[in-house]
Amino acid sequence: MTPVAMMLFAPFTAADYRLGAPLIVLTLFSLGILCLDLFLPARHKHYCSIPALLGLGVAAYGTWKIQQVLPASGALYAFFGTLVLDPMSVYFFYLFLAGAAVSVLISIRYLEVERESHGEFYALILFAVTGMMCMAAGADFVLIFIGLELMAITTYILAGFLRGNKRSNEAALKYLLLGAFSSAIFAYGLSLFYGLTGSTNLAEVGASLARRAATEPRNPIMLLALLTTMTGMLFKIAAAPFHMWAPDVYEGSPTSVTGFMSVSVKAAGWALILRVLLCGLYPLRVQYVPVLVFAAIMTLTTGNLAAITQTNTKRLLAYSSIAHVGYMLLGLIASDGVANRTGIRGILFYLLVYTFMNLGAFAVLTSLRRRNILGDDIDDIAGLVQRAPVEAILMLVFLLSLAGIPPFAGFYGKYFIFLSLIETGHYLLAGVAVLYSVVAAYYYLRVANAMFMRKPQGEGAPVTPPAMNLALWITAAATVLIGIFPNIFIQAANWAGTLIGPTGVAQIR
């Protein structure tokens, strides 16, 4: 009997639901928030953030329970082998939940300033996290694609959340057109892989592709499928030459949504790439590494060089996030998941660090938003140290960490990527990467220079209500603590990376 026919006759078991609990909890909470929003009077709508944070907390608890029952070296499968719970899924679950929680915290006041509805916003964030979890824990092309689309469609709406704002409209429209376009290309690749292998399960696709790649490594259909699939994935993480949507969308979206998109959505894209390229499509590694090398060098170049001339801080951070993707791509080039794992651990660790430092920088930018002041121009941050010394110093910490300067967390993120390149003998790529990180220091310090050396342009201090303060201190504490005590976090990333690779995907039942 085929797995699909099995699904028609065999019911799901309680174990399936236990393993899918974080996703189910998030879905129920977001539906609950939508209902609650209807009953709250307008001035109390911001209380919707409480069930949102509660839902994220309950999902984290569910993930923790799953982590407790996870076998020492192995994975658990649910829903007929479509959902895989392994250390990597659990690690990414925590990462998405943390990113979403901080995004909710920084959104509360921002939404009030913009006079936008609260309930739908938090519900959409929770739906997006559900989609991300499907991407990270999907062992089947169908689930991965549905997760990708659930995340993408909710983020289109979030990008255009300020309905009366022309820039937000435009960001959403651009994101939607390019996102849907890339999803269609990605789906075409998946359909060709289905045709080549006769399965949508990652393990079976991998086994079948290994046989085919051994006999005819230059099969044109196989190469076409690989190229279209990779195009779709590189679009999602905004790697060059498919990055052109990112600066526009990041600039036009609400600032708190930009923060969410630049960390959690990007991390989900990376979970997808690691899962697909290192598990399902691993037999085609010889064919896809040159593409990755090309994309990585293009990404580092465009990201770093374009950031130098930006006068809008959101746009600058958009280009900087493109550049960070370039570094992570280098880790994927160095590590194949068999002979070398440093790069994969480096990517996982980098994503953890990046989540906190980048969200922190966006939290500071969000706090600059006041009535009549957008807060995203570099002039708005000028002289911040005189208006708000604490925020200025926190922003400096985030910027130094983004630039990769010790003792902050960003340093270790870059360190493991460079280490993996040296270990595998990619000296030239390591040289290029180090060179570009010097360029990066220039544009981050330019923002710092504006904060500390220039005269303030605007009046008044940024408003930081308790939720915003909490978000600022969480991200700052994480950025500093991971930098000073990296061991425990490195161990977590090592643990998460143990099963990624061609041998990691076990057989489905």
Added chain:
Amino acid sequence: MLEIGTLHYLMVAAILFLIGLIGVITRRNVVIIFMCIELMLSAVNLNLLAFSRLYGLHGQVFALFIAADAAAEAAVGLGILIAFFRNRTTVNMDEVDLLKG
């Protein structure tokens, strides 16, 4: 008499996909770009259905999901487009130019 086989379906799908791809790149009207993206997704569905003749139900299930996804995308897309049109009274891609570096 010509026998219609799996390959013919794949050829039609490939042609549909290319028409959609070229349409997205060359057309300037947002609504037509949407339609071209839908065309690309239809090509994917045709591919999946053709292959599922060889491999069984999997492809058909995937095709159903993609059809549902295309509908969701169209609903959200038209919503965003209407919000955009209200503020700007245009659906021409060349006039979508507020955000530039």
